[in-house]
Amino acid sequence: MSSPAPFSEVVRDRRAIRSFLGKIVTDDVLHAVLxxxxxxxxxxxxxxxIVHIARGAARDRLSKALLRAEDEERYSLDFPYDGSVYEGAYAQRRQNQARGLLDALGVSRDDETGRRLATRCNLEFFGAPQVALLCVPGFAGPRITADAGMYAQTFLLSLAARGLGGVAQTTIGFYADTVRETLGLPDDHKLLFGMSFGYPDKHWTARTPRTGRATLVESVRFHE
Ligand SMILES: Cc1cc2nc3c(=O)[nH]c(=O)nc-3n(C[C@H](O)[C@H](O)[C@H](O)COP(=O)(O)O)c2cc1C
Known part of the structure; x- marks a missing residue:
């Protein structure tokens, strides 16, 4: 196992990976990350x-079941998602992100089929041989989901430190019942989101622009 990269480098180099090699993450690497x-x-x-990892036949079964649920519009979210709540600069950033992603895929604004195919890539885990399903206990409210966010970022940074990568995916969270049924999870494992992960496809990262960030002035206020 190669030694992890310095922290600042890891934080700045990490990015959402949306194309993976077929190479499986071995148990020793996976356990170190977990x-x-x-x-x-x-x-x-x-x-x-509570983290469920689907790989091998379970991963393939899950992807098939998710694609079928998407075909049949069988949505089941444990935590609601409403894109219309974003206002002002937040709405603008959201729009820029979606546009940047679709531009990178060559999908135009009015190409409904292209947009749908782009969404479906999420359910094929962008080709990753493994996916993590991040759950919280049934009683979870916003503070508990914030804790899970801490977990997710640590997981993603740990992957990045080893030259691996991943992407958090609310899209998988749209099919919580399908995930539970397919993997045999208890009802009180509430699905927050999925994270496809593995070895990044370097051709994809080379040709896909990185996302930008707001300046510190927009996000941080000092009080003295
Ligand atoms: C909680 C969460 C959910 C996300 N859901 C999705 C998703 O469903 N599909 C997707 O392609 N990217 C998803 N992303 C990735 C974001 O679009 C991405 O992190 C953001 O645009 C910043 O880009 P970067 O990660 O490359 O820095 C999600 C990220 C987070 C943190």
């Missing part, structure tokens, strides 16, 4: 995350 993710902080050290 062990680092497990170090994430949480309210009162409650560690309210």
């Amino acid at each position: 062990d680092e993710a497990q170090q994430a902080p949480s309210n009162s050290n409650t560690q309210p995350w």
Whole structure:
């Protein structure tokens, strides 16, 4: 196993990966990543995350079931998602992100089929041989989901530190019942989102622009 890259480099180099090689993440690497993710902080050290990893036949079964659910418009979200709540600069950033992504795929604004195919790539895990399903206990509210966010970022950074990558996917969270049924999860494992992960396809990363960030002035206020 190669040694992890320096922290600042990892933070700045990490990006959402949306094309993976077929190479499987071995158990030793996966356990090292999961062990680092497990170090994430949480309210009162409650560690309210439950992670299911689908790989091999289970991964293929899940992808098929998700695509079928999408065909049949069988949505089941444990946590509602409403894009219309974003206002002002937040709405603008959201729009820029979607446009940048579709431009990179060569999908035009009015190409409904292209947009749908782009969404369906999420359900094929962008070719990744493994996907993590990030769940929280049934009683979870916003503070517990924030803890799970801490976990997810630690997981993604740990992958990046090893030359691997991943992408958080709300899109998978649109099919919570399908995930539970297919993997045989208990009802009280509530699905927040999925994370496809593995070895990045370097051709894809080379030709896909990175997302930008707002300036610190827009996000940070000092009080003295
Ligand atoms: C909670 C969460 C959910 C996301 N859901 C999706 C998704 O469903 N599909 C997708 O392609 N990207 C998804 N993303 C990736 C974001 O679009 C991406 O992180 C953002 O545009 C910033 O780009 P970067 O990760 O490359 O820095 C999600 C990210 C987060 C944190």
